[in-house]
Amino acid sequence: MNTDFLIIGQGVCGTFLSYYLQKEGRSVIVIDDAKPDSPSRVAAGIINPVTGRRLVTVWMVDEVLPYAWKAYSELGTDLSVQAISQKNIIDFFPNPFMRDGFLQKIETGDQYVHAYPEQNHFNKFFHFEFGCGEIRPVYTAHLDKIIPAWRSVLSNAGYLREEQFDISQLEIEPDKIHYKGITASKIIFCDGAASFDNPYFNQLPFAPNKGEALVAEIPGLPDHNIYKKSLLLVPLAEKDMFWIGASYVWNFDDASPTQAFRDNTENAMKNWLKVPFRIVEHRSALRPATLERRPFVGTHPLHPSVGILNGMGTKGCSLGPYFAKQLTDHLVYDLPIAKDADVKRFEKVLSRK
Ligand SMILES: Cc1cc2nc3c(=O)[nH]c(=O)nc-3n(C[C@H](O)[C@H](O)[C@H](O)COP(=O)(O)OP(=O)(O)OC[C@H]3O[C@@H](n4cnc5c(N)ncnc54)[C@H](O)[C@@H]3O)c2cc1C
Incomplete structure (x- = not known):
């Protein structure tokens, strides 16, 4: 079976990435094992403009806060579920x-x-x-509604494989990958904490x-x-x-x-x-937190057919949709990813053998 993108994980990141890529007319297959204790199934979904005891304004709040409202509202409309509410x-x-x-x-x-x-x-x-x-304003993203609803859409269309991804079965080439009968132009890891052990990305400074x-x-x-x-x-x-x-x-x-x-x-x-x-x-x-509290978004500097959308830490509900859109625009239109989030900032680390 051929597809444009093989996505590993359907938490908030894999959900929005597969949704946006499909909107751009790209084909996707999502593999997800539906772990009940994944953070996207445990989180409250709060999107808070300030953080900590000192009420510090969160990173990129002016872009991320209005974007979250728009992104969840659009996905909610497409899925006929209430995806976000304002609860101050x-x-x-x-x-x-x-x-x-x-x-x-x-x-x-x-x-x-x-x-x-x-x-x-x-x-x-x-x-x-x-x-x-x-x-x-403070928002609550209703991940408990969106993730199952989007999963049904993927499953009904035959784009979901509910199973454990086994990285030992992955073969990569510069312009494509093969995995258990699937050939895709890229594989994108949205697998949260599982990426800590991913041989392509385990050198990144994750801080679980x-x-x-x-x-x-x-x-x-x-x-x-x-x-x-x-x-x-x-x-x-x-x-x-x-x-x-x-x-x-x-x-x-x-x-x-x-x-x-x-x-x-x-x-x-x-x-x-x-x-x-x-x-x-x-x-x-x-x-899936990171030492410098910034996400990991983009393709591997040595393996262009392998990508990542991860490292959302405590802010997956707001940063997940925002960077899923940036990654989609990067993959489809070659648009840049924000420097602080682009995984290419770890080029040296990821190039070590
Ligand atoms: C208690 C708690 C409260 C939180 N509250 C908030 C909050 O209020 N607001 C907020 O913004 N963030 C919150 N967060 C953080 C937020 O939940 C995360 O940032 C976000 O869910 C990460 O999403 P993700 O898609 O990157 O990863 P995940 O949610 O981990 O999704 C990864 C998916 O990949 C699947 N997977 C992994 N490995 C494999 C494999 N080998 N094969 C197949 N499937 C696989 C998993 O089953 C899972 O479905 C909270 C986290 C916790 C723990």
């Missing part, structure tokens, strides 16, 4: 220092950090002694990061906002269901859920919430 963050200050930092940020005229005038609005639901502010989250039923808690107080509480599509997370751990034994995270998070929830809740799920995954 109500940020409950955990202490006076954080409140002062937030207020100082407002005074600088920051376009995403705002006062929240109705300070008593959430008294019925939360304990909070130091007030709250608002971060907006473990994240855990809980899902809880919280009857009656309004679902118009994301709530934050050290933890994030994110409404899910199903009524009364909320995602709670996440941890951010550099040193870990394996990718499985830990009792310590569950106990600490449950205790924090008891201290924060005034209403009852019930934990129904515990999720955990490895984020």
